[in-house]
Amino acid sequence: MATEDVAAGDSHGPTLQAYFIVFGALCVFTLVSFVVNAMVNADHFSAHAGMAIIMAVAVCKATLVIMFFMHLKYEWMKLYFLIVPVVVLCVMMMIVLMPDIVVAWHPDEPAASAQK
Amino acid sequence: MAHAVLDEPKLHMGLPLPHGKLALWLFLVTEIMFFTGLIGTYIILRNGTPSTLYPWPRPHDVHLAEWAGAVNTFVLICSSLSVVLCHFALAKGQVKRATQYMAITLALGCVFLGIKAYEYYGKISHDILPGRIFERLDGDNGRRYVFHVEKQLKHIVDEPEHHGATADAKKAWDSFKDEAGKKNKEVADFTAAAEKKRTEAVDKIKKEMEKAAPSKLAEAVNAEFVKTEKEVTAKKAEAAEVIEKQRKAVIEKNGSIAAVADSWALLQKLPSLTPKQLNLEVMGTQDIDDPAKPNEHVKPCDEVKGYKVDKGLLQKHPDLHVSYAISFGNLWASCYFAMTGFHAIHVLGGLVVFVIILIMAARGTFQPRHEALVEYTGLYWHFVDIVWIFLFPLLYLV
Numbered sequence: 001m002a003t004e005d006v007a008a009g010d011s012h013g014p015t016l017q018a019y020f021i022v023f024g025a026l027c028v029f030t031l032v033s034f035v036v037n038a039m040v041n042a043d044h045f046s047a048h049a050g051m052a053i054i055m056a057v058a059v060c061k062a063t064l065v066i067m068f069f070m071h072l073k074y075e076w077m078k079l080y081f082l083i084v085p086v087v088v089l090c091v092m093m094m095i096v097l098m099p100d101i102v103v104a105w106h107p108d109e110p111a112a113s114a115q116k
Numbered sequence: 117m118a119h120a121v122l123d124e125p126k127l128h129m130g131l132p133l134p135h136g137k138l139a140l141w142l143f144l145v146t147e148i149m150f151f152t153g154l155i156g157t158y159i160i161l162r163n164g165t166p167s168t169l170y171p172w173p174r175p176h177d178v179h180l181a182e183w184a185g186a187v188n189t190f191v192l193i194c195s196s197l198s199v200v201l202c203h204f205a206l207a208k209g210q211v212k213r214a215t216q217y218m219a220i221t222l223a224l225g226c227v228f229l230g231i232k233a234y235e236y237y238g239k240i241s242h243d244i245l246p247g248r249i250f251e252r253l254d255g256d257n258g259r260r261y262v263f264h265v266e267k268q269l270k271h272i273v274d275e276p277e278h279h280g281a282t283a284d285a286k287k288a289w290d291s292f293k294d295e296a297g298k299k300n301k302e303v304a305d306f307t308a309a310a311e312k313k314r315t316e317a318v319d320k321i322k323k324e325m326e327k328a329a330p331s332k333l334a335e336a337v338n339a340e341f342v343k344t345e346k347e348v349t350a351k352k353a354e355a356a357e358v359i360e361k362q363r364k365a366v367i368e369k370n371g372s373i374a375a376v377a378d379s380w381a382l383l384q385k386l387p388s389l390t391p392k393q394l395n396l397e398v399m400g401t402q403d404i405d406d407p408a409k410p411n412e413h414v415k416p417c418d419e420v421k422g423y424k425v426d427k428g429l430l431q432k433h434p435d436l437h438v439s440y441a442i443s444f445g446n447l448w449a450s451c452y453f454a455m456t457g458f459h460a461i462h463v464l465g466g467l468v469v470f471v472i473i474l475i476m477a478a479r480g481t482f483q484p485r486h487e488a489l490v491e492y493t494g495l496y497w498h499f500v501d502i503v504w505i506f507l508f509p510l511l512y513l514v
Contacts, residue, residue, distance in 0.1 A: 012330065016201075016204060019197060019200055019201065019410045020197075021206070022194065023194075023197045024329075026193045027190065027193060028188065028197075030189050030190060030193065033509055033513060034182070034186050034513070036513075037509075037513040037514060040513075041513055048514055050514050051514045053224075054509045054513050054514055055126070055509060057168060057375065057509075058506055058508075058509050061505045062502045062506065065498050065501060065502050065505070066498070066502065069197075069200050070495055070498045070499075072119070073513075075133075077513070078131060078132055078133050079133070079141055081140065082141055082145050084147065085280065086145040086148050086149060088148065089152075089395050090148065090152040092151075093152055093156050094159060094160060097157075097160050098160060098163075101160045101161065101163075101164040102160060102163045102164045104164070104387040106292055116175055
């Protein structure tokens with residue numbers, strides 16, 4: 001049985017200014033990932049480095065949205081019991097499948113030397 | 117004793133959270149698992165594809181417009197901001213302003229779906245759909261590929277105006293086709309005449325040699341066949357050369373007919389090509405700027421050793437609708453439509469709730485006490501935004 005929480009949760013929260021700052025940061029991050037992608041296409045970055053940067057940027061953006069827009073920064077103590085197991089499961093779901101699908105031997109792929 | 121009990125704060129069971137918020141977060145974490153299933157599988161499948169012989173499709177191959185994804189990201193970020201401002205305004209009691217922000221959010225959501233619809237239309241019109249992309253060109257699928265390309269080339273040749281040809285160019289092209297038709301008829305007549313002559317000669321030889329020199333009969337008849345074949349082949353080669361020269365002349369004089377003319381040339385060559393050779397003719401085996409280097413974008417499913425094409429049809433005319441083999445194309449299409457399709461359905465669900473809120477506002481029943489409703493709607497909408505924040509780089513970038 002959850003109780004009505006009037007005093008604590010809703011009156012805390014980001015100010016209007018904070019919302020706009022977060023919005024600006026999100027726009028900047030989007031631009032960064034787009035620019036990095038253009039640089040990867042023009043061979044200034046390797047595909048792996050570009051991918052790492054772009055995914056890091058995506059995680060930052062998601063974190064900003066979750067913390068500020070979804071108020072999790074202020075309500076973490078009330079909700080972490082839901083979020084933490086889910087994040088663990090998400091990450092594990094991918095790690096667990098990797099040996100069978102990513103690392104497995106691919107019979108169609110001849111050795112690189114045979115190609116040349 | 118009683119004093120001490122009265123002083124103690126009343127203990128409550130349960131969480132210090134409103135029911136609605138708890139319920140919505142529970143729903144959101146299940147949705148997170150749902151999209152992890154889709155996105156995680158995509159990540160794993162993509163990392164699991166061998167990438168030198170069979171690369172993952174490039175954005176160009178599957179008609180993916182990165183700008184569309186970037187604009188959609190920006191649109192969703194703006195809509196996240198507007199929904200949070202709506203909640204902020206409603207918390208302060210400003211119902212009218214909150215309604216305006218809600219309307220903005222709905223509009224931005226519709227823009228997102230509009231751009232998505234435009235992208236889907238592009239995919240469908242280029243036949244980038246699961247199960248409809250040619251990949252290996254072996255056996256039956258090779259034959260299907262040839263039929264398919266034949267249809268596409270015929271469409272280009274039959275509609276020159278749709279492929280950039282001016283009226284003058286079309287006239288010049290039509291007269292060229294007439295000439296080519298005449299030349300082909302010449303060849304056909306010559307062949308028929310040569311074969312008739314051969315039949316007569318063979319009959320004569322048979323009559324003369326059957327009784328007189330039967331052991332030399334086969335040799336003599338064969339000589340006639342070889343002679344006729346040489347003449348016919350020479351005539352065909354000469355005709356083909358003349359037609360090709362005329363074709364090039366037409367392109368010289370009327371540049372706008374080039375796409376149609378090159379498609380026509382490939383169409384004439386098509387019956388003598390294997391499916392994989394046709395694929396290479398479409399793609400071009402050599403780099404277009406430096407013929408000494410191989411075309412690094414050609415990674416056909418099985419390299420046709422030694423078959424060389426200088427300039428493929430699509431290298432010369434990149435905008436033509438001609439299919440080519442895209443390794444892992446069908447897997448790409450399945451992942452793309454599954455992920456963006458489910459995401460679009462979730463966006464649509466959010467828009468439905470926005471419409472409900474706007475109807476409430478229109479009826480005057482939207483009040484500050486609905487702050488929780490707007491907050492939870494916002495939570496759902498932010499989740500949709502976060503999913504897109506991950507989808508965008510994984511599908512559109514790198």
